[in-house]
Amino acid sequence: MGQLLALEWMKLKNYRAFWILFCIYLATIFGANYIVYRIQLIIYSERQSKGFATMVLGNPPYAFPTVWQAVAHVSSWLLFIPGLIMILTVTNEYSFKTHRQNIIDGWTRQQFITSKILFAAVLALISTLMVAITAVIFGFMSGEASFSFEGFSYVWYFLLQAMSYIMVALLMAVLFKRGGLAIGVFFAYSTVLEQIAVLLLNKYANYAGRYLPLETTDIMVPFPYIQRIVNKLMFTEPNYTAIFIASLVYLGAYLFVTLKKFQTDDM
Amino acid sequence: MAILTVEDLHKNYGPIQALKGVSFTVPQGSVFGILGPNGSGKTTLLGIILNVLKATSGSFKLFDSAPTHVHRQQIGTLLETPNFYHYLNAVQNLKIAATIKQQGLADIDRVLELVNLEQRKFSKFSTYSLGMKQRLAIASSLLGNPDVLIFDEPTNGLDPVGIAETRELIKKLHKAGKTIIMASHLLDEVEKVCTHVAILQKGTLLTHGHVDEILITDEIVEIAAANMQQLQSILQQYPGAKKVVVNDLYVELTFPPGAASLEALNRYCFEQGVTLHHLRLRKKSLETKFFELTQNTK
Numbered sequence: 001m002g003q004l005l006a007l008e009w010m011k012l013k014n015y016r017a018f019w020i021l022f023c024i025y026l027a028t029i030f031g032a033n034y035i036v037y038r039i040q041l042i043i044y045s046e047r048q049s050k051g052f053a054t055m056v057l058g059n060p061p062y063a064f065p066t067v068w069q070a071v072a073h074v075s076s077w078l079l080f081i082p083g084l085i086m087i088l089t090v091t092n093e094y095s096f097k098t099h100r101q102n103i104i105d106g107w108t109r110q111q112f113i114t115s116k117i118l119f120a121a122v123l124a125l126i127s128t129l130m131v132a133i134t135a136v137i138f139g140f141m142s143g144e145a146s147f148s149f150e151g152f153s154y155v156w157y158f159l160l161q162a163m164s165y166i167m168v169a170l171l172m173a174v175l176f177k178r179g180g181l182a183i184g185v186f187f188a189y190s191t192v193l194e195q196i197a198v199l200l201l202n203k204y205a206n207y208a209g210r211y212l213p214l215e216t217t218d219i220m221v222p223f224p225y226i227q228r229i230v231n232k233l234m235f236t237e238p239n240y241t242a243i244f245i246a247s248l249v250y251l252g253a254y255l256f257v258t259l260k261k262f263q264t265d266d267m
Numbered sequence: 268m269a270i271l272t273v274e275d276l277h278k279n280y281g282p283i284q285a286l287k288g289v290s291f292t293v294p295q296g297s298v299f300g301i302l303g304p305n306g307s308g309k310t311t312l313l314g315i316i317l318n319v320l321k322a323t324s325g326s327f328k329l330f331d332s333a334p335t336h337v338h339r340q341q342i343g344t345l346l347e348t349p350n351f352y353h354y355l356n357a358v359q360n361l362k363i364a365a366t367i368k369q370q371g372l373a374d375i376d377r378v379l380e381l382v383n384l385e386q387r388k389f390s391k392f393s394t395y396s397l398g399m400k401q402r403l404a405i406a407s408s409l410l411g412n413p414d415v416l417i418f419d420e421p422t423n424g425l426d427p428v429g430i431a432e433t434r435e436l437i438k439k440l441h442k443a444g445k446t447i448i449m450a451s452h453l454l455d456e457v458e459k460v461c462t463h464v465a466i467l468q469k470g471t472l473l474t475h476g477h478v479d480e481i482l483i484t485d486e487i488v489e490i491a492a493a494n495m496q497q498l499q500s501i502l503q504q505y506p507g508a509k510k511v512v513v514n515d516l517y518v519e520l521t522f523p524p525g526a527a528s529l530e531a532l533n534r535y536c537f538e539q540g541v542t543l544h545h546l547r548l549r550k551k552s553l554e555t556k557f558f559e560l561t562q563n564t565k
Contacts, residue, residue, distance in 0.1 A: 003366075010363050015354050092352075101350035104317045105367040105407075106340030267319040 004115035005122070011089075018085065025081040029130050030137075033074050037062050037138055058225055063142035065150035066224035071135040072158035073223045075127070079162055080190055082123045083169030087182045090116055090173035100267045113174075113262040117255065120170050124162035131158055154221055160247060161217035165190065167254040168214065174261050190214055210238050216247035268295050268331055270415055270446045271316065276325035278311050278470075285311045287470040288325070293448055293463070298441045300461035300478070301450040302557075307467040309450035310347050313419055317344060340368045343408030343416040349400040353393040357384055357403055360392055361410065370411035378406040381436070397424035405433065416440065418449045422456060434460055454557050458482055466560055473560055481560075484550045485509070486527040489517040491545035492536070501539040505532070517545065 012018050044050045044060050053060075061070040093099040102112050132155050139147065169186050176182040194214050201209030210219055219238055222230075271293040278286040286308045293299045301309050314320035316327055317339060329338040351360040361375045379385045382402040387395070395403065401424045408416055421437070422430040437447055437460045451457050457464055457478070464482065465475035474481055492498040499513050502520060510521040520527070529546055536543055 007363060007366055010359070010366065011352060011355075014359060015352075017354075096353060097348065097350040098352055100319045100346070101364070102367055103319055103336075104339060104344045104346055105364050106336050106369070107367050108336045109318070111336075264321065266314075266321060 001114075001118065004111060005118050008115050008119050018089065021081065021085050021088070025078065025085070025127075026130055028078050028081065029075050029127070030134055032078060033062075033071050033134050033138060036070070036074050037141070040142075060142055060144060061224040062138045063144040064139045064146065064148045067135045067139040067142065068132075068151045069154040069221065069224045071131055071138060072154045072161075072221045075131045075134070076158060076161055076218065076221055079127070079165040080187060082127055082162065083165050083186055083190065084183060086116075086120055086123060086166050086169040087173045087179060087186060089119065090170060091177065091179035091182055094173075094177045095179065097267075103267065109263045110259070113259055116170060117167075117258070120166045121163065123166050124159055127162045128155060128159040131155060157217070157220040160251075161221055164214060164217045164247060164251055164254075167251060167258070171254050171258050174258050207236055207238070210243060211246050213250045216243050216250060219243055220247070269293060269328070270295050270297075270330065271299075271448065272328040272331070273312070273316075274326050274328075276312065276315060276327065277323045278308070278315060278320065279323045285470050286315075286322075286325075289467070289470070289472045291465050291472060291475045293446065295446055296441075296444055297463045298437065298447045298449065298461045300457035300464040301448065301467060302452070302454065302457050302464055303450075303467035304452055306469075307452075308470040309452075309467055310419055311470075312467070313346055313417060313448075313450055317346060317417070319346070341411075341413055341415065343410065343413040344418075345401075345404045345408045345421060346417070346419045349404035351392045351400070351403065351407075354391060356391050357388045357406075360403070361407055364407045365410050368411055374410050374412070378409045381409060382406045383432075398426055398429050401425055402429070405436070414444070415446045416448070418447065420451060421449060422451075422453070454482075466557075482556060483524050484556050486522045486524060487549050488520045488522065488527050488529065488532060489545060489547045489549065490520065490532065490536070490543060491517045492541050492543050494541065498536070498541050498543075501536065501541060505535065 040060050040062050043053050059066065061067070093102075099112060103109060135155070136147075168190065169182075172182040172186045173179075176185060194212055198209035198212055198215050201207070201212070209215060220240065220243065269292045273292070274290050276286050276289045277284070289308070289312060301312065303309050311320060315322045316329070316334070318334070318336070327334060329342075332338075352363070355363075357379060358375055361378070362372055365372055365375060376385065376388075379388050382405050384399065384402055384406060387399065392400065392403070401421075405418075405421065408418070418437070422433050425433060434456070437449070440447060441460070441462075449457070449461065461478050463476065464478050466473040466481070490498065490502065495513070495518070499511070499518050502508070502511055502518055505511070505520060507526055508520040508522060510519075512519045512521075520532075527548055529548055533543060533546060
């Protein structure tokens, strides 16, 4: 396993497009949260709006203990970027035909695709680590409450969410093989198509939209307090246990289809 | 020991049959040419052997046993096009190949020197010319000094000097006891370097065996004299000729390999009262031979 990752590192360490995207990604995690944090500052600095916000939301979201959840939620909107990086690293191999060469040189097909899955896991872990660090920074910057690990579980839900997004991206790359097509389908599905389907199914099919692939992990990381209010407006509370199990089943399915497809296809 | 044994290999791409039951054996120490026009199934065949394509049916063995990835690590391969990471230089690319092949990195400089790329070894692959890319691919296949090499159109994209160098390299590798499997659509290339040949056409193996047996070529003698009609009539009965054909310029006599004697022909004509003004021996062109081989079995 170490050797598979070492080889992935050899492929990436001199690849400039990867480093540019990766640094932009890390910077936007911090940047996007900073924007929301500034909005919070503005709302909570004015007496009148502070009173209203405290009534609806409670304490500032970027203060402990809700900061874990707030940062996880805001950062989750950026998960298309590691998805893009994932697609790029796989479809590059297809267009350079280096995936063929790796097999010809003596990797098994399973070794090749496992190296990509491991890379997906590393990307998800780094994203999660970045989210945790960002949360600590903003938690202290908000300064209203002392450090607390309460609500840290949302960071783990974010890890699941990141893994889910990146694995969907990997699946798209393996299914479509061409970068442009894979990126297009991934973007359209993750940002628009699924959201529409979620809305329609929730409205007309007894909240079945909650069980759509990416929604199962999205729904577990809502913005602090908001979900509580939304749930009150809805007639049925989401069954979080069932949704959690569904998200794991989906993740297993992405893995299975990706492995199967790569192992049986002509290259 | 057989290096490669192919048994009744079939490959379909949808309704198209790319391979229709191909079987042959590559003996150790041979230079085995797989000859066929474009689209005859050469690359498909090699792709299956290298596990980048899945056979529809049939099987093959490497080193007399069921094929595994460890066998592939021991075979140096250049399949179709040079496949490298465009944004990496030659050394970085070869490090990846060497790591996968479980070879040390010490061999990289040696193989780059063998193909004359040491000057450009720190240039990005994307800046290479077609010929340099091909040479890097050959260098990669030589990593770890493997005993078996598979080359698919190895002289593709090379200039005449590069082609000659590659042929010399293949001959040198053969002398060193390596087994080389080489696909080519260039008859002349196969004739010059191969010991064995298999001829593929539209997915069917037409024939295979020792190069001297398969690519034997008839000898043709061109003869001309002032009186062509008289010449033709006396040559119709010439003993040993397989065929007599008259065209605008010459009478052409076809002989089995090694059977044509210009001296005897000249004497015969002179004794019959015809003085020749043109007498030339030529071998049947390989192209003609190839067409014959591929037409006969249609």
